[in-house]
Amino acid sequence: MSSHATATARQELHCGEPTARELREFRFTDGDFARVRELIYRTAGISLSQVKRDLVYGRLARRLRVRGLTSFGDYLAILEGGDSEEQEAFVNALTTNLTSFFREPHHFPILAEHLKGLGGRRPLSIWCCAASTGEEPYSIAMTVVELFNTFTPPVRILATDIDTSVLERGRRGIYTMDRIERLTPEQRKRFFLRGDGSNAGLVRVRPELQRLVTFRRLNLLDAYWPMGGRFDAIFCRNVMIYFDKETQYAILKRFVPLLLPDGLLFAGHSESFHHAADLFRIRGKTVYSAREDAPLSATVRRSNASG
Numbered sequence: 403m404s405s406h407a408t409a410t411a412r413q414e415l416h417c418g419e420p421t422a423r424e425l426r427e428f429r430f431t432d433g434d435f436a437r438v439r440e441l442i443y444r445t446a447g448i449s450l451s452q453v454k455r456d457l458v459y460g461r462l463a464r465r466l467r468v469r470g471l472t473s474f475g476d477y478l479a480i481l482e483g484g485d486s487e488e489q490e491a492f493v494n495a496l497t498t499n500l501t502s503f504f505r506e507p508h509h510f511p512i513l514a515e516h517l518k519g520l521g522g523r524r525p526l527s528i529w530c531c532a533a534s535t536g537e538e539p540y541s542i543a544m545t546v547v548e549l550f551n552t553f554t555p556p557v558r559i560l561a562t563d564i565d566t567s568v569l570e571r572g573r574r575g576i577y578t579m580d581r582i583e584r585l586t587p588e589q590r591k592r593f594f595l596r597g598d599g600s601n602a603g604l605v606r607v608r609p610e611l612q613r614l615v616t617f618r619r620l621n622l623l624d625a626y627w628p629m630g631g632r633f634d635a636i637f638c639r640n641v642m643i644y645f646d647k648e649t650q651y652a653i654l655k656r657f658v659p660l661l662l663p664d665g666l667l668f669a670g671h672s673e674s675f676h677h678a679a680d681l682f683r684i685r686g687k688t689v690y691s692a693r694e695d696a697p698l699s700a701t702v703r704r705s706n707a708s709g
């Protein structure tokens with residue numbers, strides 16, 4: 403068969419049989435996708451590219467089934483009408499929560515060294531602002547316990563995320579055994595309890611470690627962040643990639659006054675803040691500190707004053 407004939411045959415086949423998209427349970431038009439993109443951008447700052455269309459369909463189709471709806475139009479009307487419960491489920495469905503214990507491990511010795519330098523003269527404070535299911539704040543907690551060699555170190559860790567379902571999992575602190583495979587045998591023994599019986603294959607973070615971490619919902623886009631004080635370190639890793647540069651800059655500007663002098667900002671491996679060189683200077687691989695002469699935003703002054 404000539405290449406032209408093959409192409410024609412393919413076209414005929416395509417015309418004759420519905421595509422996977424056409425076979426879908428719910429109609430999902432370009433207009434529906436545009437409304438989803440607008441809503442998630444406005445609520446969570448997340449910029450969804452066109453390539454995410456199928457993924458978005460899959461995640462939201464579940465919500466339509468749960469609500470017994472038959473069209474995306476009806477679903478979007480509920481969201482746009484201000485149903486807060488559905489708005490929460492919508493955000494939870496569209497966030498990407500990939501994480502692991504000691505992800506990007508080079509950051510943890512840097513954190514330990516930084517805290518050691520502060521010498522435990524005063525209570526230390528760390529904010530993990532996209533904590534997902536808890537592996538990151540618990541890795542910070544393990545680092546701190548190892549550094550001070552006690553389960554009651556002078557450190558508090560605030561773990562926040564926009565997604566309420568991952569926060570709940572973080573609070574529970576129960577993981578499958580394979581999640582802690584790459585930890586040392588000493589760490590596994592010191593920081594986790596093994597499940598047995600119906601919990602075989604699961605591990606639970608020891609309550610002594612759990613006590614060091616407080617989980618709270620916080621949307622980085624919210625105008626008000628209810629912070630009580632400033633931090634020695636902020637972990638903001640692998641979340642900025644979902645935001646456009648303008649949103650990233652606005653958030654970075656709000657971090658500046660929340661960091662104590664010499665405080666460190668830890669970023670994800672693919673996140674660089676060159677566009678915020680007036681706010682932060684690089685201190686190591688994806689580690690930053692605020693510039694003394696960084697401009698402060700009016701929003702920040704307001705939120706800190708009332709925080």
Ligand SMILES: C[S@@+](CC[C@H](N)C(=O)[O-])C[C@H]1O[C@@H](n2cnc3c(N)ncnc32)[C@H](O)[C@@H]1O
Pocket residue numbers: 445446447448497498499500501502505531532533534535538562563564565568620621622623638639640641644670
């Ligand atoms: C890929 S995970 C990164 C988790 C962890 N920081 C790490 O590096 O392993 C991104 C997290 O950012 C959260 N997130 C997305 N948008 C957010 C927002 N506007 N405010 C707070 N958290 C957000 C998601 O819910 C998700 O749990």
